[in-house]
Amino acid sequence: MNLALMCRNADLYSHKRIVDAATSRGHEIDVVDHLRCYINITSLRPTVRYRGEELPVFDAVIPRIGASVTFYGTAVLRQLEMMGVYPVNESVAISRSRDKLRSLQLLARKGIGLPVTVFAHRTSQADEILDMIGGAPVIIKLLEGTQGIGVVLGETQKAAESIIQAFGGVNTNILVQEFIKEAGGEDIRCIVVGEKVVATMKRKGKEGDFRSNIHRGGTAEKVKITPQERSTAVGAAKAMGLNFCGVDLLRSNHGPVVMEVNSSPGLEGIERATGIDVADKLIDFIEKNARPGKTKTRGKG
Numbered sequence: 001m002n003l004a005l006m007c008r009n010a011d012l013y014s015h016k017r018i019v020d021a022a023t024s025r026g027h028e029i030d031v032v033d034h035l036r037c038y039i040n041i042t043s044l045r046p047t048v049r050y051r052g053e054e055l056p057v058f059d060a061v062i063p064r065i066g067a068s069v070t071f072y073g074t075a076v077l078r079q080l081e082m083m084g085v086y087p088v089n090e091s092v093a094i095s096r097s098r099d100k101l102r103s104l105q106l107l108a109r110k111g112i113g114l115p116v117t118v119f120a121h122r123t124s125q126a127d128e129i130l131d132m133i134g135g136a137p138v139i140i141k142l143l144e145g146t147q148g149i150g151v152v153l154g155e156t157q158k159a160a161e162s163i164i165q166a167f168g169g170v171n172t173n174i175l176v177q178e179f180i181k182e183a184g185g186e187d188i189r190c191i192v193v194g195e196k197v198v199a200t201m202k203r204k205g206k207e208g209d210f211r212s213n214i215h216r217g218g219t220a221e222k223v224k225i226t227p228q229e230r231s232t233a234v235g236a237a238k239a240m241g242l243n244f245c246g247v248d249l250l251r252s253n254h255g256p257v258v259m260e261v262n263s264s265p266g267l268e269g270i271e272r273a274t275g276i277d278v279a280d281k282l283i284d285f286i287e288k289n290a291r292p293g294k295t296k297t298r299g300k301g
């Protein structure tokens with residue numbers, strides 16, 4: 001097949017692995033930097049120009065769009081979809097997964113286990129927000145946080161109220177969430193390909209940190225998950241419309257709860273922790289599923 005890997009940096013571990021996996025299965029794969037693409041809006045003849053040439057109609061595209069360039073990256077991907085290219089993850093699904101509020105609403109609608117969560121624009125009534133959660137301790141998150149920055153634990157009612165008010169003072173959108181204490185600073189990353197969980201790891205925070213992020217000094221090891229955790233991860237991927245993603249779960253007293261779904265999961269941590277060739281499983285999925293124009297929306301919305 002003739003494949004495209006849409007990414008900004010071809011030297012990242014994940015991207016090198018995807019290129020290697022495709023090549024060793026006998027495919028051609030071009031790396032396309034979406035920020036260097038020009039989108040040609042012409043009636044009935046969508047094209048993308050890249051490095052002075054028109055991009056061909058690839059058999060499939062693997063989008064790896066960073067959170068900071070979602071807007072332009074998904075526009076380029078949408079254009080490829082309009083040309084009939086099969087996307088592993090389609091543009092609308094990536095956009096929806098980037099919006100935490102929209103994601104949680106979609107997951108809730110499908111009955112996926114979630115931490116009790118309240119979104120607030122106005123934060124003057126901090127006590128009311130805390131009442132809705134069931135009181136402190138709570139987790140307070142900035143809507144646009146990443147890598148564990150912007151995730152704060154409000155241990156007591158007083159502390160939680162001041163944190164909520166402080167964020168209100170600088171006019172940022174926040175969500176307030178039930179603190180899953182019993183998770184013990186650990187979360188489970190499930191890599192979903194198609195309708196299967198292909199690899200799972202447990203991430204543990206640095207001693208004394210409730211956040212399990214590797215970027216915050218956490219560690220990872222492989223882990224076995226329960227059938228309920230497996231169906232939660234697959235259900236979350238399906239609700240988001242993502243064929244390839246990382247679903248992060250917490251083990252709560254009321255069963256597995258989904259924290260977030262990542263449409264460009266990193267491969268380094270998971271492949272090192274589990275020894276599983278995730279990139280190969282991704283290419284295998286593409287071989288079995290890529291068809292011209294096979295998307296839910298064909299770039300229509």
Ligand SMILES: Nc1ncnc2c1ncn2[C@@H]1O[C@H](COP(=O)(O)OP(=O)(O)OP(=O)(O)O)[C@@H](O)[C@H]1O
Nearest residue numbers: 115139145146147148149151177178179180211212
């Ligand atoms: N409700 C919660 N209860 C217990 N621990 C939580 C809760 N929410 C988050 N955490 C811990 O904090 C960590 C960071 O939170 P989260 O994943 O929501 O934000 P982020 O890591 O900044 O976002 P991203 O993963 O997109 O970079 C999680 O991995 C988890 O270990």
Ligand SMILES: [Mg+2]
Nearest residue numbers: 145146147260
């Ligand atoms: Mg996040």
Ligand SMILES: [Mg+2]
Nearest residue numbers: 147148248260
């Ligand atoms: Mg996270």
